[in-house]
Amino acid sequence: MQLLRLTRTRRAALIGLAGALAVSLTGCAQSQRDEAGGGGSGGTMVFGDTGNPKMFDPVFNDDGETFRITRQMLDTLIQNKPGTAELEPSLATKWEPSNDSKTWTFTLKPGVKFSDGTPFDAAAVCFNFNRWYNMKGAAAQSQMIYYGDVFEGFAKNEGDAGGSPVYKSCEAKDAGTAVLNLNKAKGAFPAAFTLPSFAMQSPTALKQYDADKVTQSGDSFSYSDYAYKHVTGTGPFKFESWDQGKGEITLVRNDTSAEPAKLDKLVFKVIPDENARKQALKAGDIQGYDFPAPADYGLLRNEGEQVLIRPSFNVLYLGINQAGNPKLQDVRVRQALAYGINRDQFVKSKLAEGSEVATEFVPKAVEGYTDDVAKYPYDQAKAKQLLAEAGASNLTLKFYYPTEVTRPYMPNPADTFTAISEDLKAIGITIQPVAEPWNGGYKDDVQKFHKQDIHLLGWTGDYNDAGNFVGTFFGREKPEFGFNNPALFSALSAADAAPPGDQHAKAYQAANKQIMDYLPAIPIAYPTPAIVVGPKIKGVVASPLTDERFNNVTIG
Known part of the structure; x- marks a missing residue:
């Protein structure tokens, strides 16, 4: 199959076009519900956050x-x-x-x-x-x-x-x-x-x-x-207060800014439950929130809300900690996990429109992506065979997953855990679930203290470079993954230092091949998250980087 190779400029342009289309397709929504503030500039916008x-x-x-x-x-x-x-x-x-x-x-x-x-x-x-x-x-x-x-x-x-x-x-x-x-x-x-x-x-x-x-x-x-x-x-804003008991952070317009905000106040209200955020929007308690459930996109649009879909610029993965369980140091065991997960079914049933199965840790929009990597399609029989060959047919794994959060790459962590754990149970693996709050120790436990065998995590790109994905994950020895692979570290270091352009992209493509052969973790999906705002909110532009800024927001 011949691949269409896009330059960095063209890829960025496509990302921008997709964002613009999302806005134009949803910007005509109508609603009779009153919003806070009003009359163009000024007023207060309350935004529903997923976590503290x-x-x-x-x-x-x-x-x-x-x-x-x-x-x-x-x-x-x-x-x-x-x-x-x-x-x-x-x-x-x-x-x-x-x-x-x-x-x-x-x-x-x-x-x-x-x-x-x-x-x-x-x-x-x-x-x-x-x-x-x-x-x-x-x-x-x-x-x-x-x-x-x-x-x-x-x-x-x-x-x-x-x-x-x-x-x-x-x-x-x-x-x-x-x-x-x-x-x-x-x-x-x-x-x-x-x-x-x-x-x-x-x-x-x-x-x-x-x-x-x-x-x-x-x-x-x-x-x-x-x-x-x-x-x-x-x-454009400056800090005023953080009421941790109420879960509210209040910012006010910074009049010393070169470009002060149009709003008087911007309040972030922490509402961990996605359905509660949706109800708060309907009630007018908030004027927007992030990461609506994919199944709600149509309903929200029908009710007059603006659902702004971000182009995919992220990856959801199943992390593997080789230091946590010696069996996971055998590549056949890691391959068995990959073959044992029905990623196609997961993407179709749990993620938003436009989401795709991930074949590597770099999204398609990023320079350095290549389709020429080892693939692991769903194959229960092959997964069981690999486990048997590795002497791991009775494998038990501590599976960590987060609670009290919704992430761009993981709209519902509990649903994601359930789907993947059921797939792994079906190939004979015993799962010991460990659920922890996102800001209550989860990230430190899986990324610093390597308490897990496997875990759910992901990444939304911060900038358009493959090193921000694979370099961040696998550029050096880290407790999250618990492996030491000097050849891979060297390849990623060389790619990072390669001159911009084709040489830089090709170096990362070669590194991506090494990564998917070694399989230090399992890429699951490239989700397309959304942000939703009320019909009277103007000026929000959906960002592939989740880099929405509210300095130009008005309430009309």
């Missing part, structure tokens, strides 16, 4: 519910054009790499201030980069997931942190020019500069509230008051 944020300092986060909130308050140097994965200016009006891509020069937007009134300038940019690089303490470094993935190491690595730092230094050439020096080229740039974790924050506030203080007690982490109450950026 972790806190609000993005450098210590890798959680989508947290980033949804911090994106409204904090700006990055570069951002994604609404509805696409294309790059556009934000705090930097221009970014220029040197010939060897080891130096990046940022021309900054003039006259910008943080919400505390202090100036945003090149010195502030360098303060932020130096803060991340010089972060002290094993607890703090362990929580800097994105920094570790992109910049690889610290001035002094502590705890489990390792690797040679990508970052070298930052120079404030003048107030409007920041020069970033790297020890080596990084293929993730410039796209990785859009990451919420690399948002610019006020040096004054960071120092005043001791933002770098992170402590660990057992499996739990705690942060300074800055992370909970005083996060300070240049964005």
